[in-house]
Amino acid sequence: MKILSKTLNKINIFLENNPKITIYFPQFLIILVLTIIISYFSLNASTNMAARGIETGFAFLKNKASFDIQFSLIEFDSNDSYARAYLVGLLNTLLVSGIGIFFATVIGFFVGIIRLSTNILASKVAEAYIEIFRNIPLLLQIFFWYFAVLRLLPSSENSLILFDFVFANIKGIYVPRFVWTNFNFLTYGLVVSILAIYIFRFYSKKKQDLTGVQVPTFTTSLIIFVVINLLFIIIGNVGLSLTYPVLETNRGIHNYSGGVSVIPELIALAFSLSLYTSTFIAECVRAGILGIDKGQKEAAASIGLSKSQILKLIVIPQALRIIIPPVTNQYLNLTKNSSLAAAIAYPDIVLVFAGTALMQTGKAIEIVSITMLTYLTLSISISLFMNWYNKKNSLTER
């Protein structure tokens, strides 16, 4: 023991006399250890690959995939390449994330505001909703909706029919497809009305600046939107007809065709992702609203602002600043969580690429790296955006 402490002392004295060593030595050590680990792993990998006769590299991406994907936003068949299969998976991931983000935001804001309601019953129900859906594993929720609820739907020939145009059965949910004539005019109408609203807002702001007159912006915007679009629809003779899904029987197999079909995997996944993430968003919203100092509302009231003006001019702008960063983080979590798709065979990037394509090609390193890099790119770009947003909006402090 004595010798040990003596040597330690000596080392300490030596280090104190040579401060540069304490700076460079640990860094050198880390680099050394990392290099050793990486070269050890690569050495093993290359021998293993050679032994199994697997080539490394990304050339396989051009090869024919020769598998089918059940659900795709772009054309895909088994003659297409692995690269295109990757794209199909990526688009499906983005699709389910987009749907999930939309509904999670709507539900989350709604529940978060109800949670703060003065109505105790409503606030407790919102709290129960939050506690239940955030404390049950997401995968379990996905399984529940997919295997326990959607599987209870009847078979195609006995479809559940809602309002005469929604057909739900075990193979999915079918809704009519919109068939537009002169659709262009509707697009023009939309563009023109949005432009008009923008111009109107600009001038009403200017008018208020110059004369003090306040124009009810929301109502007027709504009127502008409706009127301009109606005009375009009438002038352009825009027509809308619906193609209803029709039950077809082919060699005893019943199936709907003609409408838009949404596969049950997508429904279960989007539904669970929305419910699960909405609980976290609700908490962010609640924290954001509670995070505004009581003094702010009092000060606003003391200079004579009305309740709705306080909400519009003081509470919402400040609450959004608090809410947006954590909610963006939840969007990122939702996108990462959409990878649970693989467990119910929704063809997202993990299932299509890290699953099927990997199984066929055996290119573990390349495929897993591409998949991870894809998510990493998404994450990093979102956090860069968030840093930019925070910097732009952070209240300048002394």
Place this chain on the structure above:
Amino acid sequence: MNLVNWTRKNLFSNWHDTLLTFIILFLFYISIPPLLSWMFFDATFFGTSKKDCSGTGACWVFIQVWLKRFTYGMYPNDQIWRIDLAFIIFFFVIGAYFFVNTKIKKILFIFLTIIFPFLAIFLFHGGLFGLEEVETRVWGGLFLTLFISVFSIIFCFPIGVLLAMGRRSKLPVIRYFSIGFIELWRGVPLITVLFMAAVMFPVFLPSGTNLDKLVRVIIAITLFESAYIAEVIRGGLQAIPKGQYDAANSLGMGYWKSHILIILPQALKIVIPGVANTFIALFKDTPLILVVGLMELLGMVNMAKTNPAWLGLATEGYVFAAIVYFIFCFAMSRYSLRLEKQLKTSN
């Protein structure tokens, strides 16, 4: 009178509160009675096979018959006492922790974090001192859920501390390595990390070595969660006032001494609620190991529902699993909330 006032104030204070109250009561009215009759009044609780379920409600016989599998996986029946024993010791020590003085607390803490893990692994796995070996591929159920989450958190804690310190280090190589490591794992979903453990680890190891699947999964989860733990601990380190660092330096303490004696004890106390929240997240993520073929609670339910003799009972299985997970997660989140409040008031 008081009740009337309370109701008026909290449920009917204005027209939209009143409307909201009635909508909610109506929703209760249409949803709760059928739910209760499915779960309790029309349900079958006891029996030995699906045929015993004659009622229109839930078939809890499914859970009753499969309970052992849901809890212990495919662990041999005659060896289950080993799991029970380990958990009894575990909960006994934790229970005792609240009743003893500080000195014994320290001993218990060291026992729990250093000796107990080895004891538990020995009990679960066996193969020594005449205890029969039980391969990890038959481990499963709630037992596996708890095993993986507890062991992963124990392993990722020290790594997280080092990463957090590394990220705040003045030495660029160490800082950038820590940042890269943390952001890598935080940027990808756990499922891809599990895929990596399943298909990439074997490629990186010398041919012939066969790393146990459970070990690979625990390594993967540890890597993944240590990044999250590191960020939680970094938050704690940042919360320590600069004066504490200055004070430690003025006493002539070096980097390690000041961190171990002054900074970390304070920082770790602050981050306990954050660590608890990370643990809850980890606990909720364990069912994912399904994708590499390990069956914890949800995996076992998923398997049981496909058993030909028990088809069509998915709902019961998932509801049961949901209740179990909910109890664990809810209890832990309430506990961490209480700790958070205690910390706030003590400062």
Place this chain on the structure above:
Amino acid sequence: MQSIIELKNVNKWFGEFQVLKDINLQVSQKEKIVICGPSGSGKSTLIRCINRLEEHQKGDIIVDGITLDANTKNIEKIRSEVGMVFQQFNLFPHLTILDNCTLAPIWVKKKTKKEAEEIATKYLEKVQIIDQAKKFPGQLSGGQQQRAAIARALCMEPNIMLFDEPTSALDPEMIKEVLDVMVDLANGGMTMCVVTHEMGFAKEVADRVIFMDEGKIVEEKPTQQFFNNPENERTKLFLSQILN
């Protein structure tokens, strides 16, 4: 002299706890009163009742001829005529100092932006922080923030100004700059109710000093008399503690 603020038998409870007990008070036009007392004596609550940030449960409060009750229209009218300055400044952190000042003139008094900015400039010059107009509150010192808050209240061109411990949250070296602004304002003929512990300020500008304890007005006297021969024991004790 006509009284502009009148409180008759005002009572207020927070739950079971009575914060204001039978308060009677009249403030005349252009009068300056200082309200002091130990913490928890109800003095802040009292002036917060005057612009109805707190609701009283019993008695009458009449401000500028308008009785305060559950009628919302009156409250906003009162509030735009009664300026208030808070202990914690309560500037809006997401708006510049100028925007803080023009907000209410634009949205409540329906002024044009130009008019509002002219008014704001006038008062920011008066409190001597016109050079900070484009900055955000977080970039200013406490004293500057409190002066900006005073300017914000003045921009509504109120008849009455209420001050709720305006210097309590300030560092000692900043108290003077805020008090100077307040003295200046008092000399300009503003009706002022000030809750403060700054007895120097009270001696300099107050017409009357009111001492409160446990929700009651214990002593109410013209300034000279209040400091020279206080009657109540509690007043004496308080003064001896605060003046030393």
